Amino acid sequence: MIINIKRESILEELLKVSRIISQKTLIPSLLGILIEVKKDKVTFTTSDGDTSIKSEILIGNNLVIKSIGNILIKNKFIIEVIRKIEDEFITLEAVEGSLIKIKAHNFDSVLNTLTASDYPHLAFETEGKEITFTSNLLKEIISQTSFAIGEKEKRIVFNGLNLKTDLTKQELIITATDSFRLSSKKIKYHNSNEFDVIIPGKFINEIGKLINDNDDIIMKINEKSVSVLLNNTIIQSKIIEGKYPDTTKVIPDNFNTSLTVNNRELIKIIERASVLSNEAMTTIVTLKIGNQKVKITSFTQEIGNTEEEIQDYKIEGSDQIISFNSKYILDALKAFKTREVTIKMIDEAKPLIIVAQEDDTLQQLVLPIRSY
Numbered sequence: 001m002i003i004n005i006k007r008e009s010i011l012e013e014l015l016k017v018s019r020i021i022s023q024k025t026l027i028p029s030l031l032g033i034l035i036e037v038k039k040d041k042v043t044f045t046t047s048d049g050d051t052s053i054k055s056e057i058l059i060g061n062n063l064v065i066k067s068i069g070n071i072l073i074k075n076k077f078i079i080e081v082i083r084k085i086e087d088e089f090i091t092l093e094a095v096e097g098s099l100i101k102i103k104a105h106n107f108d109s110v111l112n113t114l115t116a117s118d119y120p121h122l123a124f125e126t127e128g129k130e131i132t133f134t135s136n137l138l139k140e141i142i143s144q145t146s147f148a149i150g151e152k153e154k155r156i157v158f159n160g161l162n163l164k165t166d167l168t169k170q171e172l173i174i175t176a177t178d179s180f181r182l183s184s185k186k187i188k189y190h191n192s193n194e195f196d197v198i199i200p201g202k203f204i205n206e207i208g209k210l211i212n213d214n215d216d217i218i219m220k221i222n223e224k225s226v227s228v229l230l231n232n233t234i235i236q237s238k239i240i241e242g243k244y245p246d247t248t249k250v251i252p253d254n255f256n257t258s259l260t261v262n263n264r265e266l267i268k269i270i271e272r273a274s275v276l277s278n279e280a281m282t283t284i285v286t287l288k289i290g291n292q293k294v295k296i297t298s299f300t301q302e303i304g305n306t307e308e309e310i311q312d313y314k315i316e317g318s319d320q321i322i323s324f325n326s327k328y329i330l331d332a333l334k335a336f337k338t339r340e341v342t343i344k345m346i347d348e349a350k351p352l353i354i355v356a357q358e359d360d361t362l363q364q365l366v367l368p369i370r371s372y
Contacts, residue, residue, distance in 0.1 A: 001037045001068060002065075003042060004089055004090070004091050005062060005091075005092065009057055009062045010092075013044045014033060014079050016210065017045065017053050017055055018033060018075035020047070025049060027120070030048065030049060030119075032075065032113075033045070033072070033075050035071050037070070039065065039068060041056045041063075042063060043056045051202055053206070054122070055233040055234075072118070072119055081102055087105050098115075124236050126229070127220065128226075129194075129222070131193070131219045132216055135214060135215040135217060138211060139208065146176060146204050147183070149177075150201075157240060158177060160201055161174060161176050163196075163198075164195070164196040164197075165189055165193070174187070175247055176201075177247060180328065181328045181365060183335065184362070185362050196244070197239050199226050199239060200240055203237035207230075210235065221239075224238060226239055252346060255317070256318045256345060257320050257344070257345045258342055259289065259294065260313065260340055261313045261340065261343070262340060263338060266296075267334060270296060271330065272306065272308060276299075276305070285298045285326045287321070287322050287343075293309060294309065295307055295310070317345075320347070323348070323370070325369055332366055333364075335364060338359050340358070341356050350368070351367050351368070
């Protein structure tokens with residue numbers, strides 16, 4: 001195997017595929033990047049056992065293939081070596097079966113490789129029910145929902161993003177929850193394909209990192225896996241087995257209080273109230289509505305307290321005193337790109353809902369915290 005390749009091109013692909021490698025894997029070969037040199041292209045493959053990614057560089061101005069072959073190499077050192085080289089083009093050559101030589105002008109490095117034949121066979125699926133997203137729409141979906149995906153939850157279905165079609169309403173409903181908060185977004189869906197799948201959170205976050213502006217992203221869904229085709233890259237994951245709960249049952253229909261405020265100002269106030277904490281603590285902030293005033297307060301026994309009054313608001317309904325996790329409420333508020341948001345409340349024990357008149361596609365739910 002011998003190739004001459006543009007340094008920036010190979011470095012970009014190596015960095016892209018190396019992100020999903022897990023150092024906790026029990027399969028030694030999955031610690032490496034599989035580089036396969038064929039007659040017309042070079043492919044780069046990695047996997048953590050559940051999520052896999054393959055990208056390619058086609059033969060052309062950035063790539064000259066002198067001989068074909070495969071190598072498997074741990075990502076850290078090949079990336080660091082190539083990153084430090086300043087030449088525009090480099091040469092990679094497999095030597096003596098278990099070594100790879102990286103050459104540039106006045107530079108020569110030899111690295112150990114793993115056994116390429118030990119790498120598991122990965123079948124990248126390109127068949128299935130298809131959805132096409134614009135890059136901006138998929139970025140928006142991920143940024144507005146993925147933060148609510150659970151991490152290592154006992155109910156494994158909460159560790160993923162639920163995509164569900166409603167053909168009657170011609171909607172695609174995207175939902176994430178960790179059981180303490182919930183994010184739901186609805187988009188128009190003009191397609192006859194029907195599905196209800198749970199996509200792992202890690203896979204969703206990796207897609208978000210790969211998206212570039214003006215890309216069209218094709219998603220393929222079948223019974224066992226979901227794949228995303230993006231330019232020269234395919235990323236695939238097993239879907240999470242199980243039935244996602246009907247989250248519409250936890251979203252209240254009637255409320256006692258409605259507070260409409262400037263979103264940016266409310267975020268700033270809650271961020272100021274969250275200062276009195278450290279990384280090991282959950283900051284609890286309290287929303288107080290009463291006597292025609294709206295205040296945000298926080299109290300930490302070891303540090304002190306803050307209180308700030310909101311100046312510009314509109315209230316409908318009864319007085320309230322509700323406490324909540326500041327991170328959860330900030331994540332929910334930052335998901336909105338609108339000038340104003342409306343917080344709908346029942347009491348200090350029931351979920352509060354955040355919506356925006358300017359964007360009826362998005363809804364956030366946050367559970368209060370009892371502060372006594």
